[in-house]
Amino acid sequence: MLEVSDLHAYYGKSHILQGVNFNVAEGEIVSLLGRNGVGRSTTLKTIMGEVAPQGSVKFKGKEIAGKQSFEIAQMGLGYVPENRDIFPTLTVSQNLILGMKSTKIRGRWSIEDIFNMFPILGERADVDGGVISGGEQQMLCMCRTLMGDPDLIMIDEPTEGLAPKIVQQVAKLLQEIAKRGVAILLVEQKLSIALKISHRLYVMGHGTVVYEGTPDSLMQADDVRAEWLEV
Amino acid sequence: MLEVFIFATLNGLVTGLLLFMLASGLTLIFSMMGVLNFAHASFYMLGAYFAYSISQYMGFWAGLLFAPIIVGVLGAGVERYGLRRVHQLGHVAELVFTFGMAFLIEESISFFWGTDTKNYRYPDILNFPLFTLFGQEFSAYRGFMIGISIAIFIGLYYVLTRSRIGIIIQAAITHPHTVANLGHNVPLIFMGVFGVGTALAGVAGVIAGPVLTTFPGMAAVLGSIVFVIVVIGGLGSLAGAFIAALLIGLLQSYAIASDVGVPDLLNLLGLSFERSHPLNDLWTLTLPQVAPILPFLLLVLVLIFRPTGLLGKREQ
Numbered sequence: 001m002l003e004v005s006d007l008h009a010y011y012g013k014s015h016i017l018q019g020v021n022f023n024v025a026e027g028e029i030v031s032l033l034g035r036n037g038v039g040r041s042t043t044l045k046t047i048m049g050e051v052a053p054q055g056s057v058k059f060k061g062k063e064i065a066g067k068q069s070f071e072i073a074q075m076g077l078g079y080v081p082e083n084r085d086i087f088p089t090l091t092v093s094q095n096l097i098l099g100m101k102s103t104k105i106r107g108r109w110s111i112e113d114i115f116n117m118f119p120i121l122g123e124r125a126d127v128d129g130g131v132i133s134g135g136e137q138q139m140l141c142m143c144r145t146l147m148g149d150p151d152l153i154m155i156d157e158p159t160e161g162l163a164p165k166i167v168q169q170v171a172k173l174l175q176e177i178a179k180r181g182v183a184i185l186l187v188e189q190k191l192s193i194a195l196k197i198s199h200r201l202y203v204m205g206h207g208t209v210v211y212e213g214t215p216d217s218l219m220q221a222d223d224v225r226a227e228w229l230e231v
Numbered sequence: 232m233l234e235v236f237i238f239a240t241l242n243g244l245v246t247g248l249l250l251f252m253l254a255s256g257l258t259l260i261f262s263m264m265g266v267l268n269f270a271h272a273s274f275y276m277l278g279a280y281f282a283y284s285i286s287q288y289m290g291f292w293a294g295l296l297f298a299p300i301i302v303g304v305l306g307a308g309v310e311r312y313g314l315r316r317v318h319q320l321g322h323v324a325e326l327v328f329t330f331g332m333a334f335l336i337e338e339s340i341s342f343f344w345g346t347d348t349k350n351y352r353y354p355d356i357l358n359f360p361l362f363t364l365f366g367q368e369f370s371a372y373r374g375f376m377i378g379i380s381i382a383i384f385i386g387l388y389y390v391l392t393r394s395r396i397g398i399i400i401q402a403a404i405t406h407p408h409t410v411a412n413l414g415h416n417v418p419l420i421f422m423g424v425f426g427v428g429t430a431l432a433g434v435a436g437v438i439a440g441p442v443l444t445t446f447p448g449m450a451a452v453l454g455s456i457v458f459v460i461v462v463i464g465g466l467g468s469l470a471g472a473f474i475a476a477l478l479i480g481l482l483q484s485y486a487i488a489s490d491v492g493v494p495d496l497l498n499l500l501g502l503s504f505e506r507s508h509p510l511n512d513l514w515t516l517t518l519p520q521v522a523p524i525l526p527f528l529l530l531v532l533v534l535i536f537r538p539t540g541l542l543g544k545r546e547q
Contacts, residue, residue, distance in 0.1 A: 048412060050408060050412075068411065068418075069408065069411040069412050070411040070412075070414055070415055070416050070417060073411070073412055073413060073414035074414045079412045081409065081412070085406055085408075085409040087401070087402045087405070087406060087409075089401070090398060090401065090402060094398050097395055097398055098398055098399060098402055098410070098413060099413050100395075101413075101414040101415075103395060144413070145412075145413065148413055148414050
């Protein structure tokens with residue numbers, strides 16, 4: 001579904017992505033792991049067209065490198081950024097409505113679905129997005145992207161800064177997303193969650209992919225974890 | 232006294248609502264671009280001229296319908312083929328571009344329509360007194376101006392706060408990248424906002440042209456006051472622009488209608504000066520004389536005591 005080949009990206013003169021290669025199949029959960037600053041978030045931004053890409057990014061067999069963000073999103077690629085970017089003056093409901101690409105096509109998710117899964121969002125439907133808690137904002141941000149009915153959703157650090165109870169809710173939502181046939185590309189620092197829900201994992205280091213495997217194989221690769229993941 | 236107050240209020244409302252129609256588009260475009268569009272009042276003038284020409288052949292109402300559409304399409308074209316390209320070069324280039332557009336439009340109007348004042352008149356059907364109070368008439372056309380301005384304000388408010396497209400516009404103005412990532416065509420939204428903003432200026436031109444006279448300097452007359460309104464209301468705030476527009480419209484109207492001045496103040500204080508006094512002009516100053524500078528005085532006060540404007544959230 002998503003094929004990234006020899007992807008390079010620059011911030012000014014800094015060469016951030018130095019030939020990234022990986023792929024995500026239909027319905028698959030794939031995690032991108034690595035320490036801070038290795039280029040995981042930049043990889044997602046580059047795929048989404050926020051950072052100018054060099055190389056090839058194919059989604060559903062079509063080249064998307066060089067396309068504008070909204071065109072990529074319209075093709076069915078969802079993106080949940082790390083900074084959440086909830087619209088503070090819009091209500092929870094309005095934030096969700098904003099995620100819909102069209103009011104005519106009914107996708108896998110509806111506002112009622114979201115409120116059933118997260119009753120707290122339903123209770124706060126008319127509250128401004130800027131005043132709900134960080135955990136609720138994270139849920140809202142992921143659900144907002146789901147309202148656009150993506151076939152693949154890229155999620156950047158969904159559990160960062162959240163309480164353990166909320167982290168469990170995020171993990172539950174990720175599993176629900178996968179159950180509905182949506183592929184997930186997850187950038188995550190918490191190894192436990194990535195190991196628990198992923199089908200495959202990539203480890204990044206120095207702007208490129210340094211390891212590819214399954215959760216089981218990564219658990220056995222002590223040298224990889226020690227060199228590229230552990231602090 | 233009461234009749235002066237009532238008519239000054241009604242006239243202030245007419246001016247204030249007209250100014251709001253101009254300021255609403257300008258403040259929306261500012262929120263979107265991050266810079267003031269100096270050519271905005273020129274689109275207002277274009278509205279008046281297009282409506283004048285259309286009214287020559289098809290009557291006033293056709294002008295009211297078609298002129299704003301033409302101005303809106305022109306505005307959208309300016310955004311699509313001009314500003315969008317210049318935007319990549321930064322805010323200074325955008326400002327210079329809008330300055331250039333203002334001159335271009337003014338000179339084009341003089342070129343195509345001439346420099347004389349046009350005989351653009353409102354329709355006979357509105358040429359009657361709406362009501363007579365204390366022996367003074369209030370024209371139906373002024374009532375029509377109030378009605379159409381309020382209708383546009385309600386429509387704009389409803390679209391921006393209640394409709395899905397309004398929610399997308401609000402979000403795109405502050406978080407364009409996030410909105411694009413959700414699959415919304417942000418460049419198209421910006422072009423639409425620019426088009427609607429300039430069309431609103433066009434409507435203002437169509438209905439103001441017959442009252443405030445249609446001539447190549449009409450953009451300059453209102454242009455600077457509209458900027459004052461946007462700054463006083465708070466850059467980017469639609470509600471702020473509404474309050475500021477009414478405030479300035481009423482303030483100017485009350486000042487013009489009043490017959491007080493410095494001589495009255497001096498009398499009250501028991502002071503008097505000879506006519507030959509070097510500052511005689513100052514001692515004889517009346518409020519109607521200073522009415523035109525009151526908006527700018529208010530601007531200075533707001534900038535000193537509340538730099539973000541009445542309802543603004545940002546200082547730039």
